[in-house]
Amino acid sequence: MDPLKRVEKDLKKCVKCGACRANCPAFSAYQREPAVARGKVALAQHLLAKDIELDDQTYLTMSKCLLCGSCVEKCPNEVPTDEIVIAAREALAEQRGLATFHKAVGRVIRNRKLMNMGAAMAAVLGPLFFRRVPANSGLRLRFPLPFVGGKRHIPELARKPFMSRHPEIIQGEPGKPRIIYFVGCMTNFVYTEVGEAALALFRHLGCTVIIPKDQQCCGLPGMSGGDLATVKALAERNLAVLEKYEADYIMTACATCGGALHKLYPAVVGKKHPELLKRLQAVAEKTIDAAVLLQKLGFNPEATGAGEAIRITYHDPCHLRNRAITRQPRELLQAAPGVQLVEMEGADKCCGLGGTFNVYHYDTSLRINAGKSEAIRCTGADAVVTGCPGCMMQLSDGLKQGGARTRVLHTLEILARKLRQ
């Protein structure tokens, strides 16, 4: 079936009011109507009516979206532009074949062995993504893709992936909640300290933490490229893994993975494969962001004792913001002894990463990020804290390029700092 048929009803809901022009990072960067949600919806309508083609121009237009969901929040008519863009990208991929980059992404994230071995991944991805280069401050990784311009700062891969450091089940106290931890690639390979912090916090609460060895990439990079076949394959494998254990919650400390499990799995994969819908919904219902879960379980940041004084500012990851998770992390951070939270301007604005957007449109992504870095700098904070390892990478890149020394930390790292001493 034509993927756009799937969103036909949604396309009709748009009244062309233009409310989505406010806060669309793609529009703010390009300043052209085709880049805004309203334009993409209009073009999708014309694609469906077959009076425009799935040509280069469409490809370019549909690539100008960070899937941040800001338009969906602002839309008075509940038009799910993100799903529409995904459907359009899927239609493009079906007709034109996947772009080389996305083919590579698909190959890698589908390969269980590679995903289980960080070193191997680095080796395979090395030529494509990462190349170790000497830099003033030691080793660092950067994007060597020609269209990325070789400027990007990428954090070093962890020596040992997070998942291979821990057993599959870490038994907690009897009667306490059982939690499946859906780790996500960024945490597993790059920001392992986020995983350690999550583990410390939930163990502190006495929870049993299950870290299924067979968990896969959530598939969002594939979804963002319209490679729904890969996403489906991953979703099915993840379903099997997540259904294997009796658990009260599926916890994510990565906004993007959480968004995929909680929202996009049922909304996109479920719509395309109705036979999976029920199971996807069951997973979605159990999926909960770490900060929300901490609050739910009555975690009191004060109880862990005072940490060093630190002035922080908080960045709202799109995939938490668009699930209305903005209050909980702030409340937790404010309650942490020694932490002073100063709000930045536009904390809820996208950092510019946008799945694979930053690979295709790196300069634009940096431009969006520049505003963010400036806002962070203006707060005078020692660290910018957020709930998404993807954002962490993008924020670091922007800050480093601008020469700022601000640290980039995950909410859980702040909350767990006394526990992990």
Added chain:
Amino acid sequence: MLEPRIIEKLKQIIGADNTATERQDLLCYGYDATQMEFLPDVVVHPANADEVSQVLKLANAEKIPVFPRGAGSGFSGGALPKGGGIVLVTTRMNRIIRIDTDNLVAEVEPGVVTEQFQEAVEKLGLFYPPDPASLKFSTLGGNVAECAGGPRAVKYGVTKDFVMGLELVLPTGEIIRTGGETVKGVVGYDLTKLVCGSEGTLGVITRIIFKLLPYPDAKKTMLAVFDSIDGAATAVSTIIKGKIIPTTLEFMDHATIQCVDRRFNLGLPAEGRALLIIEVDGDRDLIEKQAGQIHDLIKPLGLVQFRVARDAAESEQLWKVRRLVSPSLRDVNPTKYNEDIVVPRSKVPDVIRRIEKIQQRYDIPIVNFGHAGDGNIHVNVMIDKEIPGMEEKAHEAIKEIFQAALDLGGTMSGEHGVGLSKAPYIPLELSPVQIATMKAIKGALDPNNILNPGKMFPE
């Protein structure tokens, strides 16, 4: 289709990157909030008055229509390129040039988004009051061209009350300045006011000088629920007779309350037939006193609930009732025709009663809410296009609604303008001589009728 040589010339003037002829671009600049669609031949994004002037000179010489466009959030089709031609977009002209805190004026380019301007002046303790509901995305140029208004109009007036001067590119390409930066100024005709609300038919606005005010000290929000529509309407005039001019007096009728309550369950009293959201601003002590006075004044009018917000969060709660109106309307029927008639304040109950009769006669749901303080009612005729005949019936009903407003001494549009959608009705409100006078002005400035043709006047 435009000849390739014209497109070439445009590219020379504006730059190839800022001149779009791809079908996709054309499709994206052919709509606005009316949901009508027309295809332009080319879209240009000029950077300044000089480029606008060169485009207009070319268009005038070649007799090509030009359609100025801000954010395309207009509700009357003012920016739509009916018949094709050049769409001239102001998004690139988006600088706030200066905010002068000594003289309380600001100079901006037309593509600045209204809210961004408000935020910039508020940072300096200043205030730009016009607040159309579209302020987060509409442009100041579009606001001036439509003379946009919002809930604060009761106390502060509408966009034109804040425009002191303009830079305007005439349809023939000359650049002129109108008005200035002085509070007083009586030399010549007031071209500034003429251009405000001219809907892009007399010239392209390339700079605006706005008057600013000091930011009010504090504000207070109240919610008053009445057992009858007359109670709410009388409350409006009673408050003003009591010599209090609130910042806003927003009104919702029974159908609207039901609509919102059904979906969001806001705990409004069951006997409530109409409600007002009242806001006062100014000196902290004064507004405290005014809130008490307002309560005393309206208590005898069938008041069944009165809430006063203690802080910003509670005020936001009260405003939420109003903000939820639009999203809940779709539960009534999928498509709405949003008309924005105005009547003298005291005639609000009469016009609502007339609309109720029209609704019964045509058997189409109509939901009314709006700015009671200035008599501006948003009449939402809710239709389902799938039901045969409903659309036609709705148009008949709308015509009668316009007539009702005019009979009561009002007007067909307080905010949205005439554009394409109301042009056929304009003879209901304006006499042939009035129309001829306006057309004479248009003809003098735009002899070849190239700037936004087909708008405002019936063809």
